[in-house]
Amino acid sequence: MVTIADVARHAGVSSSTVSYALSGIRPISEETRGRVLRAVAELGFHPNAGARSLAGRRSHIIALVVPLHRGVYVPIMMEIAVSVTTAARRHGYDILMVTNDEGPEGVRRVAASGLADGVILMDVELDDPRVPALRAQGTQAVLIGVPDEPHGLSCVDHDFTAAGALCADHLADLGHREVAFIGYASGVYERRAGYAARTLVGFRERAGRRGMRFLYRPCEGTYESTAGTLARILADRPGTTGFVVQNEAAVGPLLSLLRAAGRRVPEDASVVALCPDQVAEQHAPALTAVSGPTRELGRVAVDQMIARLTAALRGDRPEDELTLLTTTLTVRQSTARSTRLPLPEEPS
Secondary structure: OOOHHHHHHHHOOOHHHHHHHHHOOOOOOHHHHHHHHHHHHHHOOOOOHHHHHHOOOOOOEEEEEEOOOOOOOHHHHHHHHHHHHHHHHHOOOEEEEEEHHHHHHHHHHHHHHOOOOEEEEOOOEOOOOHHHHHHHHOOEEEEEOOOOOOOOOEEEEEOHHHHHHHHHHHHHHOOOOEEEEEOOOHHHHHOOEHHHHHHHHHHHHHHHHOOOEEEEEOOOOOHHHHHHHHHHHHHHOOOOOEEEEOOHHHHHHHHHHHHHOOOOOOOOOEEEEEOOHHHHOOOOOOOEEEEOOHHHHHHHHHHHHHHHHHHHHHOOOOOOOEEEEOOEEEOOOOOOOOOOOOOOOOOO
């Protein structure tokens, strides 16, 4: 079992300094406190109940579990993480950043250690295995994302179902009747990442309601994989005139490949992306895109956490909150009215 002496050796400080860092009974420098907390996390040290009580049951630290794996767009994740950190500091809290490579065990370890008053999870899956681990520990938790079973938690996310519907409506309003949805790599859908799954559901339902024929194709996002995806789409549906892309890495290759195939954007093919505005505007032509307030995710998540912690400190049952932030479609130069004749009606 890891002891306080082990933590002290790992951090290069005395055992008493570790105690001060964990209990807060004496001031120490932020640099030293950070070294101690990192050593605690790396060694998996679990302070006993007595040690935790010295801190008055509050460490004024929130753990943020950040995804670092293929299939996530790192700039967005980092923007959210910075927003969480900034909002937490306004409430007098520090952020302990934890990667998600350990899965439920890592979350369980951080929750049991007593280092953090609460945990914020990012990159939430619909049946995320980390959620039961948090519930079992009785830890106050906020999710940036929405699982299928959100009870006992607070959640904030963009309204991805509505975002998918916005894409379908825009292309339908422009007269496009054969469209393709180019998504993330297949592994993202296999692990049921909420942002990907819900966008596809929203697009599929609205496209069907608007009478559009559509194809869904996952894509790794490299030039080669995007070329293969586009080739399969055009082979299966040569009349495709509308493309929805929820894979930031695939947007540039897709525009280049459409030009190489003799399909001008937007004259011959319209492209709608689900991406931040700064990504949409860096392409030529600038992309019609659906986006949401990324930094707002971090601010709302911290506000939800503070509300839960405050209620728990009063002895009240924290209120479960579910906030879906509105997404908006900004029309730019990559979409135009379809010039193709409407599809013949199916015989009744």
